[in-house]
Amino acid sequence: MDSSVIERIIDKHHGEAGSLIQILLDIQNELRWLPGAALEMVAEKLQVPMSRIQHTVTFYKAFSLVPKGRHEINLCMGTACHVRGATRILEMIETVTGLQPGETDADMKFSLDTVNCLGCCAIGPVMEIDEQHLGKLVPDRTAALLKKYD
Amino acid sequence: MSEFSLKIDGKDVAASDDMTILEAAQSAGIAIPTVCHHEKLEPFGGCRLCTVEAEAGGRTSLVAACIYPAQKDMAVKTRTPQIDKIRKVLTEQLLAYAPESEVLRGLAREYHADKDRFPKEPSFCILCGLCVRYCAEVKQKSAVGFVERGPNREISFVPEIAAKECWDCKECFPLCPTSALQAAYVLTRSLTSFKSTAQPEAGKQAATNTVPQ
Structure with a gap:
């Protein structure tokens, strides 16, 4: 881990304890996870107890304490997507990637997670890969879409 | 004022x-x-047991x-039929987590709560936060904190701080209304003891002191 990255992010927020969540989010975006050493640096620089940082990072799903793959898949399992067949899309993604929700593959290509609503029910079933929304999914096309990522 | x-x-x-x-x-x-x-x-x-009208x-x-x-x-008003009912249900819910807690059993007798009303989920912690807040506010060490959220929420010691501070303190133990803290503490100690070779004697002594009742 490059500690200058963490230092730059903390400096950007003037090292204020009140900006804890923003700082953690920036680190998460930069490294795609929150390594223990990074949390220790944040605790020391912001003078925030480690127990509070643990409380915060385990509370919000946006934070990850394990490394994430290069491409993060968030499949919507909300009501609208569910009735339009999100379960079958999930089965297809599981077959293609070999992942269960919450897992990352060994070569760090994909991380798969399910979410409860992405907020664009009109184009359901929908998934999000690297913050790009892919809607009106059918199992066949989902498999083809996933093959485009490397 | x-x-x-x-x-x-x-x-x-x-x-x-x-x-x-x-x-x-x-x-x-x-x-x-x-x-x-x-x-x-x-x-x-x-x-919320202190609910009043x-x-x-x-x-x-x-x-x-x-x-x-x-x-x-x-x-x-500190006692009305409505308040008694609220305290009864709250006590019943807390008893699902800590069925053996003396504090809760006393409340159950007072408010006629049925200790078996809800299915048991004995985490032995009712998340009152006494240990967490005592460590942060009085001792200012923050060796123990909450982790996770919702039904998975629990207390957790930060091993690095706990290894340094908790041996000689343990002031949060008697605060715990369910004696769950001892169990959590013993667990953390077992996780950290193989790392810290600094005070083997103190560790041995603590082990005999902290067996949960």
């Missing part, structure tokens, strides 16, 4: 505007049950006495 009086259970009680209903009641010798309250700590309002300005509402400020001419 202004002094005024309010009525609690029909009794005139003197209070000031920096006092909560609970503090005013306690100063007048009126008992309100609490689980998450501690006089040295900031009010938390976690357990407060009437101010013609409105009646159910409020948590430990966090609600006392007001002039307020009329507070």
Whole structure:
């Protein structure tokens, strides 16, 4: 881990304890996870107890304490997507990637997670890969879409 | 700071505007049950067992006495059938997590709570936060904190801090209303002891002291 990255992010927020969540989010975006050493640096620089940082990072799903793959898949399992067949899309993604929700593959290509609503029910079933929304999914096309990522 | 009086259970009680209903009641010798309250700590309002009926300005509402400020001419009732029912159900829910807790069993007798009403999920922690807040506010060490959220929420010691601070402190142990903390502490110690070779004697001694009842 490059500690200058963490230092730059903390400096950007003037090292204020009140900006804890923003700082953690920036680190998460930069490294795609929150390594223990990074949390220790944040605790020391912001003078925030480690127990509070643990409380915060385990509370919000946006934070990850394990490394994430290069491409993060968030499949919507909300009501609208569910009735339009999100379960079958999930089965297809599981077959293609070999992942269960919450897992990352060994070569760090994909991380798969399910979410409860992405907020664009009109184009359901929908998934999000690297913050790009892919809607009106059918199992066949989902498999083809996933093959485009490397 | 202004002094005024309010009525609690029909009794005139003197209070000031920096006092909560609970503090005013306690100063007048009126008992309100609490689980998450501690006089040295900031009010938390976690357990809601101190719920009372407060009437101010013609409105009646159910409020948590430990966090609600006392007001002039307020009329507070600490025991009504509605309040008893709330405390009964709360006690029943807490008993699902900590069936053996003496504090909760006492409350169950008082409010006729059925200890077997809800299916048991014995985590032995009711998340009152007494240990967490005591460590942060009084000791200022923050060796123990909450992790996760919702149904998965639990207390957790930070091993790096716990290894340094907890041996000689353990002041949070007697605060725990369910004795769950001892179990959590023993668990953390077992996780960290193989790393810390600094004080093997102290570790051995602590092990005999901290067997959960």
